[in-house]
Amino acid sequence: MLLLLTLALLAGATCRAQNIQGNNIGTYFYIVDEGKGEIKSIRIFYTGARLLKGIQLQFQNQWSDIQGGRSSRFEEFLMNDDEYVIKVLGSVGLCMNSLTFITNKGTEFSFGKKKGRPIAESGGPDQHLQTINGVYSHICLQGIGFKWTDNILRRPGEPVPTSGTAKGKEDSKDKKKEEQQEEEDDDDDVDDVHNNFEEWKDEKK
Incomplete structure (x- = not known):
């Protein structure tokens, strides 16, 4: 029984690691988004060397917990109404060095310094960023992953629009x-x- 439980945990960790861009070794995190609405703001905390140390998302008016490390050095990217992230670029070395978020309005906002191995990800032409997961150490963010969803935007508690076919x-x-x-x-x-x-x-x- 203990062996099966261990194998299940290892399999879960492996599946999670497959979705991570960058390094997979560290503490895994997932920013829970269910029922909170769309991402309105992204906040990145920096190390003294301006590596990415921690991340926090705002869903409508509700901020998530900080994943990674908190710092007095941080930047924030606030999106307008009906604006959402459709593509993410970045660079990684021993830590996540940079992230650039691109929206459907053509806005680009970059965090950190662009150096190291480049990464790029998008959900496709009809999807936008729903939430973020990743891996961090006591020093910095090690790797990052992205969850995408279809472009049907609703506020929390708003009923799903029904088709006019019926x-x-x-x-x-x-x-x-x-x-x-x-x-x-x-x-x-x-x-x-x-x-x-x-x-x-x-x-x-």
């Missing part, structure tokens, strides 16, 4: 019923005219 079908059915009713009414009118004509002919006789 309504369209109902409207079509209602319209068809009305047309059928009108045809029946027209037929009744024709019958009434015909009957009246026959009665008139009988009276003339």
Whole structure:
């Protein structure tokens, strides 16, 4: 039983590591986003040498916990309404040296110094950044990963918009019923005219 549990933990760590850009050795983190809305701001904390030390995300008006290390040296990237990250560039050496976030509005914001091995990731043409995971040590951020989601933006608690297809079908059915009713009414009118004509002919006789 203990062996199976150990293997399961190792497998989970391996799966997580496969999604990390940079170095995989260190303490794993995942910034929980469920039910908090879209990312509105990204905050990066620096070491004295301006390496990336910690990261924090703001979902609507709620800030996440700081992952990695806190520092008095930090920068923050605030996005406008209807703006979201569609691509991330960066560079890594022994630590994460830089990250550049690119939005659907064409805005680019860079953290750190661009040196070392380059990295690049995006979710595709119809996706945007949902949250971030990664690995850190007591010195800096070692590696980073990105979770992408479809471009259907909603505020927390906002109902999922329903497709108009069902309504369209109902409207079509209602319209068809009305047309059928009108045809029946027209037929009744024709019958009434015909009957009246026959009665008139009988009276003339």
